[in-house]
Amino acid sequence: MTPALLRVDTISKRYSLPRQGLLSAAPQVQALDGVSFTLQAGKSLGVVGESGSGKSTLARLVMALEAPSTGRVLLDGVDLHTLDAAALRQARAKLQMVFQDPFGSLDPRRTVLQTVAEPLAVLHGAGHAEQRERAAQALAAVGLGSGDLAKYPHEFSGGQRQRIAIARALITRPRLIVADEPVSALDVSVQAQVLNLMQDLQDQFGVTYLFISHDLAVVDLVCDEVIVLQHGRIVEQGSPDQLFTSPQHPYTQRLLAAVPGMKPRVPA
Amino acid sequence: MRLLHPCGCGIHAVSKPQVTRPGASAARCYRCGVRPLLEVRDLRVTLQTSRGAHDALRGVSFALDHGQTLGLIGESGCGKSITALALMGLLPDGAKVSGSIRFGGQELTTLDEAALCRLRGHRMGMVFQEPMTALNPLHTVGRQIAEPLRLHKGLSRSAARAEALRLLERVQLPQAAQRLDAYPHQLSGGQRQRVVIAIALACGPDLLIADEPTTALDVTIQREVLDLIQELVRQEGANGKDGMALLLISHDLGVMADTVQRMLVMYGGTVVESGPTADVFQRLAHPYSRGLFAARPRLGLPRGTRLATIPGRVPALADMPPGCPFADRCERVAEDCRQAPPPAVPVGPLHEARCLHLDPHLLAA
Numbered sequence: 165m166t167p168a169l170l171r172v173d174t175i176s177k178r179y180s181l182p183r184q185g186l187l188s189a190a191p192q193v194q195a196l197d198g199v200s201f202t203l204q205a206g207k208s209l210g211v212v213g214e215s216g217s218g219k220s221t222l223a224r225l226v227m228a229l230e231a232p233s234t235g236r237v238l239l240d241g242v243d244l245h246t247l248d249a250a251a252l253r254q255a256r257a258k259l260q261m262v263f264q265d266p267f268g269s270l271d272p273r274r275t276v277l278q279t280v281a282e283p284l285a286v287l288h289g290a291g292h293a294e295q296r297e298r299a300a301q302a303l304a305a306v307g308l309g310s311g312d313l314a315k316y317p318h319e320f321s322g323g324q325r326q327r328i329a330i331a332r333a334l335i336t337r338p339r340l341i342v343a344d345e346p347v348s349a350l351d352v353s354v355q356a357q358v359l360n361l362m363q364d365l366q367d368q369f370g371v372t373y374l375f376i377s378h379d380l381a382v383v384d385l386v387c388d389e390v391i392v393l394q395h396g397r398i399v400e401q402g403s404p405d406q407l408f409t410s411p412q413h414p415y416t417q418r419l420l421a422a423v424p425g426m427k428p429r430v431p432a
Numbered sequence: 433m434r435l436l437h438p439c440g441c442g443i444h445a446v447s448k449p450q451v452t453r454p455g456a457s458a459a460r461c462y463r464c465g466v467r468p469l470l471e472v473r474d475l476r477v478t479l480q481t482s483r484g485a486h487d488a489l490r491g492v493s494f495a496l497d498h499g500q501t502l503g504l505i506g507e508s509g510c511g512k513s514i515t516a517l518a519l520m521g522l523l524p525d526g527a528k529v530s531g532s533i534r535f536g537g538q539e540l541t542t543l544d545e546a547a548l549c550r551l552r553g554h555r556m557g558m559v560f561q562e563p564m565t566a567l568n569p570l571h572t573v574g575r576q577i578a579e580p581l582r583l584h585k586g587l588s589r590s591a592a593r594a595e596a597l598r599l600l601e602r603v604q605l606p607q608a609a610q611r612l613d614a615y616p617h618q619l620s621g622g623q624r625q626r627v628v629i630a631i632a633l634a635c636g637p638d639l640l641i642a643d644e645p646t647t648a649l650d651v652t653i654q655r656e657v658l659d660l661i662q663e664l665v666r667q668e669g670a671n672g673k674d675g676m677a678l679l680l681i682s683h684d685l686g687v688m689a690d691t692v693q694r695m696l697v698m699y700g701g702t703v704v705e706s707g708p709t710a711d712v713f714q715r716l717a718h719p720y721s722r723g724l725f726a727a728r729p730r731l732g733l734p735r736g737t738r739l740a741t742i743p744g745r746v747p748a749l750a751d752m753p754p755g756c757p758f759a760d761r762c763e764r765v766a767e768d769c770r771q772a773p774p775p776a777v778p779v780g781p782l783h784e785a786r787c788l789h790l791d792p793h794l795l796a797a
Contacts, residue, residue, distance in 0.1 A: 214650040215621065321745050322508070351507035351683060351746075356727035356739035363736060378651060381729040385737060408731050422655035423731065424686025 167241060168202035169339055169372050170226065175199050175235030177221050177396075195221040196232070197396040203389075205339065208366065208373040210387035210404070212380060212419065218396040219376045223344045226374060227261055228252060239340065257287045260333035264345035266325035270317040276303070277313040280332045287336055302331040305368070306361060323354030327361065334365065342374045347382060359386060380423055384408055392416050468497040469638055469677055470519075471534040477511075477518055477701075479749065480526035486749035488514045490701040490757075490773070491531070498638065499675030501665060503692035503709070505682055505724075509746045511701040512681045516643050519679075520558055521548040536638060554584040557632030561644040563624035567616040573600075573627045574612035580634045599630040603660060622653035626660070633664065638674065640665070643681045658691050685728055689713060694782075697721045700747065700757025702773065707783030717785035717794050720758050756787070764789040 177196040184191065196218045203209045213219050224230045226237055228244040236243045239258060247255060260283070263269040270279055280302055281295035290298070300310040306327040317325055326346065333341050346362070347355040363386060365371055377383050383390055384404040392400040392407070392415065400413040411417045477489040489511050496502045504512045517523050519533060521540060533540040536555060540548070552558075560566040568576060577599055578592035587595060593612070600608035603626040616624055625645060632640055642661060646654035661678065668676035680692050688695050688709060695712055697705040697720065705718040716722040726740035744761040753759050755770040762769070768788055776784040779794040 214652060323745065352685075352724055353507060353727045353742040354745070356729070356741045359729065360738045360741065363738065379729070380651075381731050381733075384731050385729045385733050385735070385739070388735065404735065418652055420731075422652040424655075424658075424684065424690045 168238075169205040169240060170203040170374070171236075171238040171241075172199060172201050172222075172226065173236040173238065175222075175225055175232040175237060177218075177225060177230070178233045195396050196225070198235075199393075199396070199398055200235075201391055201398070201401070203340075203372060203374065205372050206366070206370045207389070208375050208387040210383035210390040211374065211376045211393060212378065212383055212390060213393035214378065214419075216395075217393040219378075219393055220344060221396075222393070223261070223342050223374070223376055226340075227259060227342055228256070253287065257283070257336040258338055259340045259342065260336060260338040262326070262329050262333050262341060262343040262346045265349050266322055266329055267317075267349075269329055270325055272317050274316075275313065276308075276315055276317070276328055279317070280313075280328060280335055283332060283336045298335055299331070302335040303328075305334060305365065306331045321354070322350055323357055326350060326354075326358050330358075330361065330365070334369070334371075337369070338371065340372045340374065342376070344376045345378070346375075348377065348379060355382075362386065380408060380419060392419070467534065467537070468495040469536060469674075470496040470679075471532070472515075472519075473532040473534075475515070475518060475531040475533060476529070477514055477523060478528040478530075479514075479524065481749055483748075483750040485528070486752070488527075488701050488749055489518070490752075492698075492701070492703055494696055494703065494706065496639070496677045496679060498677055499665070499668075500694070501662075501678040501680065501692040503680045503682065503688040503695040504698055505685065505688050505695055506698035507683055507724075507746055509749075510698040512683075512698055513643055514701075515698075516558070516641050516679070516681055519639075519641060520552055520556060521545075522552075550584070553580040553631075553637075554635045555637050556639045556641065557635070557637035559625070559628050559632050559640070559642040559645045561647050563621060563628045563648070564616065566628050567624060569616055572613050572615055573619070577627065577630050577634055580631065584635050595634070596630070599634055600627070602633070602664070603627075603630045605630075621649055622657065625649060625653075625657055629657075629660065629664070636668075637676060639677045639679065641679045641681070644683070645680075646687065647682070647684075654687075658687065662691060685713075685725060697724070700752055701749075702757060702786065703776075704758065704787070705783075705785040706776075707780065711780050711783045715779055715783065715794060717779045717783070717790055718758075718787050719762050719764055721785075723761075 175196055176198055178192045178194055180190045180192050199222065211219050211222060225232050231245050237245060239255060244252065244255060277296065277299050280299040284290040284295050284298055299313060303310060303312060308327055347358050350358060359382065375383065375387055387404055390404050390407050391398050394415045400407060400416045407416060408420060411420055473493050475489055475492045476487060478485050479488045492515060504515060506512050518529060529541050574593060574596045577596035581587045581592040581595050597608055597612055600611060605611055605623060605626050646657050649657060665676055665678050682688055692709055694707065695709050696703045697718060699720050705712060705721050712721065716725055723742040727742060729739060742761050753770060755772055756774050759765045759769040766789060774786045774788045776786050777790060778784045779790060
C-alpha cells in the first residue's frame with residue numbers, strides 16, 4: 165500500500181477559556197481529543213458533526229494554522245508542526261484551503277488576478293507574466309475566463325466567488341485541499357455546480373479533499389470515507405454507504421434521523 | 433383526503449376536487465363569503481437599485497387562513513424575503529408597493545406607521561434567520577419577551593415576567609426560570625432561536641412569519657425547532673377558535689416537505705408554482721421546481737455522481753426578462769416564453785404552474 169498523503173496521529177487540542185474568578189484556574193475546553201485517521205492521495209475524507217464538535221479545529225490543525233496540544237499531523241510523512249517557518253511556508257504550497265463564505269474570504273479591494281495569484285507570489289516568487297498565465301489556467305479549470313482577471317469580487321455571484329476561491333486554492337497545484345463547508349452558503353442550484361466542479365477537479369488533477377460539512381447528503385456524494393465527530397472525538401468512521409445505511413453510534417443515528425426528508429409529512 | 437376550498441379560506445372542505453380558476457385563490461369564498469385571514473393580491477414591490485427602480489415582486493397572489501401553513505421556497509433573490517417584509521411593512525426606504533395585502537379585514541398597503549406598529553409583534557409575529565442579530569445583546573431574554581406584552585397588552589412588569597416564563601416553558605427551553613435573566617450570549621444558537629420564537633408568540637399572533645428560521649442551526653437542532661413550530665401551530669389551533677397561521681420561508685425543499693401544507697415556488701419575483709405540498713412534490717410541474725429538486729444532493733447517491741444543475745444564474749432585478757423570468761435558464765424555452773409573463777395553468781385540484789410548455793400529461797389531469 166502506498167503511504168498515506170495525510171496522517172493525523174492522536175491529535176488533541178485544548179483551548180483556555182477566560183478565567184471565571186481571580187484565584188480560580190482558567191477553565192479549559194477540549195476541542196479535539198485523540199483524533200487519528202489517514203487519507204490516501206486522490207481520495208476524499210468527509211468530516212461531519214455539529215457546531216462545537218471540533219470540525220473547524222481539525223481543519224486549522226491540518227492546515228498548520230495552529231499547533232495541536234499533543235499529537236502529530238504528517239503530510240507526506242513530514243510532521244508539519246515540527247517544521248521551521250521557511251520550511252512550513254514551502255510545505256504550505258501542498259495544502260490549500262477553501263472557506264465557507266465566499267463573501268468573506270475574498271478581499272473586495274483586490275482584483276481576481278491579485279487574489280488568485282497571491283499564493284504563487286508568496287510561495288514561489290513568480291514573475292508577473294507567469295502569475296498571469298497560471299491564474300488564467302486556474303480560472304479556466306473552474307469554468308471562468310481570463311477576461312475575469314481584472315474584475316473585482318463584487319462583480320460575481322456567490323457561486324462564481326466560490327469558484328474563484330477554488331481557483332486560488334488550485335494555483336499552487338496542491339496535494340490536499342481542506343474545504344470547510346464549501347457549499348453551505350450557496351443556493352441549491354449553485355451548490356450542485358460547485359460540487360460537480362470539485363469532483364471534476366479531483367478526476368482531472370487527482371487532488372485530495374478533506375471535506376468538512378454538516379450536510380450528510382453532500383458528504384455522501386463526494387467522499388470515500390467519513391468520520392463523525394462529537395465533542396472532539398471520532399465516534400464512528402467508515403464508508404458513507406456503510407455509515408448512512410447502518411449507523412452504529414447513537415449520535416450518527418440522531419444526525420441521520422434529523423435530515424429533512426423529501427416526502428411531505430404534513431397532510432393538506 | 434380533505435381538500436380545502438379553492439378560495440383558501442380554510443373553512444369549507446370540499447369533497448370533490450375543483451379546478452382552480454386563475455386568480456381565484458385570493459377571492460372571497462363563494463360559499464361562505466368569508467375572507468381568509470391573509471389575502472395577498474397582485475402584490476408588486478418596486479425597489480430602488482443602483483441601476484434605477486426595478487420590480488422585486490411582479491404580481492404575487494396568495495391566501496392563508498387561520499390554522500393553515502404555507503411555505504415560500506426559492507433561491508436568493510427570488511422575492512421570498514421581500515414578500516415577508518412587505519407583509520410586515522418593513523420594506524427598505526424608497527420601495528413602492530402596489531396591489532393589495534388584506535390582513536384580518538385591514539388593508540396593510542395603505543396603513544400608516546403607527547397602525548403597523550400596533551400590528552407587528554402583536555397580531556403578526558416574525559422569526560428571523562439569525563437569532564443572534566434578532567436579539568438585543570444588552571437586555572435579558574426575559575425583558576425582551578416581556579416587551580411586546582407590556583407594549584401591546586399593557587401588562588404590568590410582574591405579569592409580563594410571569595407570562596414570559598410561561599412562554600419560555602412553552603418553547604421548551606430547559607431551566608426556563610433561570611434563563612429568564614440570561615443574556616443572549618449565554619445561550620446556544622438553538623436556545624436563542626427558541627427565545628425569538630417565544631417573542632414572536634408572546635401576544636398570541638394570528639400570523640407567524642418565519643424567514644429561514646433554521647438556516648443558521650445544526651441539523652438536529654433544526655429538526656427540534658421545526659417540530660416545535662409545528663407543535664405550536666397545532667396547539668394554537670386546538671385551544672382557540674382561530675388557530676395561528678404559519679408562513680414559512682425557506683430555500684430547503686426538505687424543510688418544506690416536513691413542515692407545510694401548501695407551498696409556493698418563487699422565481700424572479702413571481703410565483704411559478706403553487707399547490708398542496710404533496711402535489712407539488714409529486715408533479716413538479718414547473719421546470720424550475722424540477723431543477724431545484726434534481727440539484728439537491730440526497731443520501732444514497734453513488735459516490736462521484738454529478739448532480740443535475742440549472743445552467744446560468746438568477747438574473748439581477750434590472751436584467752429580468754419581460755416574459756417568463758426563468759426563460760434564460762430553461763431547457764424548454766421557446767419564442768413565446770419571452771413575449772409575456774405566462775399565466776397560471778391548473779395542473780391539478782388547487783395546483784397550478786406558470787409555464788407555457790408544461791408536460792402534456794399534466795394538462796390532461
